[in-house]
Amino acid sequence: MTIATDAELIEAGRKLFAGDWQFIYASPSIETLPPMGAIEVAFAGRSNVGKSSLINALTGRNALARTSHTPGRTQELIFFERSSDKRGPQLPGLRLVDMPGYGYAAAPKAKVAAWTALIHRFLQGRSTLARVYVLIDARHGLKDVDHDVFKTLDKAAVSYQLVFTKMDQVKRAELDARIAETAAALGKHPAAFPEILATSSKSGDGVADLRAAMVRLLRERQ
Numbered sequence: 001m002t003i004a005t006d007a008e009l010i011e012a013g014r015k016l017f018a019g020d021w022q023f024i025y026a027s028p029s030i031e032t033l034p035p036m037g038a039i040e041v042a043f044a045g046r047s048n049v050g051k052s053s054l055i056n057a058l059t060g061r062n063a064l065a066r067t068s069h070t071p072g073r074t075q076e077l078i079f080f081e082r083s084s085d086k087r088g089p090q091l092p093g094l095r096l097v098d099m100p101g102y103g104y105a106a107a108p109k110a111k112v113a114a115w116t117a118l119i120h121r122f123l124q125g126r127s128t129l130a131r132v133y134v135l136i137d138a139r140h141g142l143k144d145v146d147h148d149v150f151k152t153l154d155k156a157a158v159s160y161q162l163v164f165t166k167m168d169q170v171k172r173a174e175l176d177a178r179i180a181e182t183a184a185a186l187g188k189h190p191a192a193f194p195e196i197l198a199t200s201s202k203s204g205d206g207v208a209d210l211r212a213a214m215v216r217l218l219r220e221r222q
Contacts, residue, residue: 013211
């Protein structure tokens with residue numbers, strides 16, 4: 001078995017995300033989810049953490065996922081898929097899922113409760129869901145609501161990996177300290193992947209590493 005190098009994984013990640021990524025589905029409820037097919041990776045995080053911006057950076061599409069300065073605008077599970085089948089050698093199809101932000105949202109409490117329930121039910125019943133990338137704002141670190149989501153993922157036995165966003169807005173020493181502190185906290189969560197990634201949708205830092213991580217995940221699922 002050949003062990004892939006970082007450079008090879010990064011190139012494979014570039015190829016995986018090349019091509020025409022498109023919106024394919026929006027699900028406001030479990031009953032309206034698209035049929036399971038391609039392997040899915042989902043992006044979760046507090047409202048306004050930068051999920052949509054990161055999806056746009058990954059796919060090289062400035063307006064694929066809708067971004068907003070108003071927390072809570074995404075109130076459905078949004079699915080994206082690449083229309084081209086040139087995914088590179090021996091890689092299955094991949095879907096990206098933009099999940100509603102949890103925590104604060106500028107919406108009625110009943111609406112927030114409804115889409116929070118949608119998130120939890122989706123996490124517990126989707127066999128094609130390979131991993132959830134839980135995004136953490138590098139400026140603020142972990143909050144209590146993040147730990148609540150970790151517990152849900154642990155209970156559902158869904159693999160998840162933490163990705164810091166907006167790394168360009170903090171000093172490197174502060175970022176390193178926050179990553180180390182977060183890694184120590186993850187020791188209590190059995191479904192958490194131990195490696196923590198850091199990204200910036202604005203500068204592009206770390207985006208290639210996240211793509212490479214997805215390539216590795218897809219290969220493991222074959």
